[in-house]
Amino acid sequence: MGRWEPDARDRLKRAAVDLFVEQGFAETTVPQITARAGLTTRTFFRHFADKREVLFVGxxxxxxxxxxxxxxxxxxxxxxxxxxxxxxxxxxxxxxxxxxxxxxxxxxxxxxxxxxxxxxxxxxxxxxxxxxxxxxxxxxxxxxxxxxxxxxxxxxxxxxxxxxxxxxxxxxxxxxxxxxxxxxxxxxxx
Amino acid sequence: MGRWEPDARDRLKRAAVDLFVEQGFAETTVPQITARAGLTTRTFFRHFADKREVLFVGxxxxxxxxxxxxxxxxxxxxxxxxxxxxxxxxxxxxxxxxxxxxxxxxxxxxxxxxxxxxxxxxxxxxxxxxxxxxxxxxxxxxxxxxxxxxxxxxxxxxxxxxxxxxxxxxxxxxxxxxxxxxxxxxxxxx
DNA sequence: GCCCCGGATGACATCCGGTGTCGTCGGTTA
DNA sequence: TAACCGACGACACCGGATGTCATCCGGGGC
Missing domain, CATH: 1.10.357.10 (Tetracycline Repressor, domain 2)
Incomplete structure (x- = not known):
């Protein structure tokens, strides 16, 4: 559905949760999450209102x-x-x-x-x-x-x-x- | 008890609440609050853990x-x-x-x-x-x-x-x- | 088969909340 | 009087969050 890898939202969520578990929530920055997901910081905030929301999707x-x-x-x-x-x-x-x-x-x-x-x-x-x-x-x-x-x-x-x-x-x-x-x-x- | 005006904490609280009522919480910046109270931004965070806490003192x-x-x-x-x-x-x-x-x-x-x-x-x-x-x-x-x-x-x-x-x-x-x-x-x- | 539109992303700038650090100065105490 | 302590200022800095414009792909209309 686009020129990019699919499921951006899901990739972000997985990357975020993994990093939170690995190194803690506060110690994880949004750029780290987006880097792992292959996206940019701005895109993260297009999918989630803030850094916390990623743990409450659904x-x-x-x-x-x-x-x-x-x-x-x-x-x-x-x-x-x-x-x-x-x-x-x-x-x-x-x-x-x-x-x-x-x-x-x-x-x-x-x-x-x-x-x-x-x-x-x-x-x-x-x-x-x-x-x-x-x-x-x-x-x-x-x-x-x-x-x-x-x-x-x-x-x-x-x-x-x-x-x-x-x-x-x-x-x-x-x-x-x-x-x-x-x-x-x-x-x-x- | 110091070389500054007394009751810094109370002045900050009053200034903050006044500004929140006047122009809204989100629209009020911490520098605005401290300017009205005659203090610096750093001092605000010495008295309150974050901007919200000022409404929960006590x-x-x-x-x-x-x-x-x-x-x-x-x-x-x-x-x-x-x-x-x-x-x-x-x-x-x-x-x-x-x-x-x-x-x-x-x-x-x-x-x-x-x-x-x-x-x-x-x-x-x-x-x-x-x-x-x-x-x-x-x-x-x-x-x-x-x-x-x-x-x-x-x-x-x-x-x-x-x-x-x-x-x-x-x-x-x-x-x-x-x-x-x-x-x-x-x-x-x- | 072409073109244009819309949606999703990138790139960049910027604001503001929050923190670490160090210097400064007055009051307190021995 | 000298040493200390507590409260604040000054400054640098990080990271979360947002506005804006450019970009590019796919799909629908013609």
Missing amino acids: EEEFPALVAKMMADAPPSLGPMAVILHGLRTIAEGVFEGQREYMRTRRSVIQTDAGLRERELWKLSALSKAIREGFLERGVDDLTATLAAQAGVTAFGVGITRWLDQDDGSLAEIVRDTLDALRTVLAEPVE | EEEFPALVAKMMADAPPSLGPMAVILHGLRTIAEGVFEGQREYMRTRRSVIQTDAGLRERELWKLSALSKAIREGFLERGVDDLTATLAAQAGVTAFGVGITRWLDQDDGSLAEIVRDTLDALRTVLAEPVE
Whole structure:
């Protein structure tokens, strides 16, 4: 599709992740990445908004995916059931089979504060999408916000647990984590 | 205490916030801030780790504050009661009387993605501190993590609600928000 | 089969955030 | 009074990020 080698975006991502693993995120410069990929610095920023985004490609589709799931869910379903359904779809459709890559990715992210900030931002974007899905379904604002936050918490904590062990599917673990959250909150305050 | 004008840090903060409000965060350069404060660029970065941090001064003490609260709480208290106690202390001790400043601060933060990332990071640091407080108390890891997350969610959503209205104390609103979260999660999944 | 257009990249300049380093000077303390 | 320390200035420098224009290929229209 061009006069250059194909898959520029993918080459950039691979080169970047490799270098991050080899020598660290902060110690890797964009020129180093582009040199390995056979491209120029300017081209890197045409594909990724910034140096961090290269570790989050693919995730930009989550919000839209969740929005669709929620719009398609039967109106009779309660908030948490809707969330569980949406998150299970993402878990099974996107993360299944990616456990090893997700582990190396996490090991890189945990070495850099800026990357952890970006990860929180992505989870927040997911929460925002879920909240808006609820508003579309006529759920009141506070319930929508809190249900979305709870779901994302279960998802985030679930991913951590999933990466820390070798068995169990992400979908199951997320569901289990959500149950644990219910139990914790069910305990009387005083 | 020196041959220069006093309160360099505070002058920098004031100059920065003023400029952010006047012309926006991204459009304000560090040299502009230091020029208004009568200092040099290098000095700005001696007081703040980066340009964003100027909007988060004071919050670095929250984790330590919560840790102390949790260590001092009676061992008989349940997780959510402990959290509620700690958050109420922060709410009353730090935020009371700051509603107007917090509103302008929020209006600046919401104009910049990087600032919102940093805000999430601060909440995450608070969550981390609460979690560690629970671990010290002998709570199991999962419960500690989830209770901390739930508390921070209530705190974050509570601050939003507090800023969106004119009456009610932050402590009350946080407590109310946590109750709402319990109610949402109490609903059966199917 | 030719031509032109559009998309993707290169090349270059530039800005700004952030850091390392050293010099300077006043206040503090012995 | 002399030595020290802490806060700031001055300067150089790196790397991330962006604007702009040139370039070149492939495809579609004719």
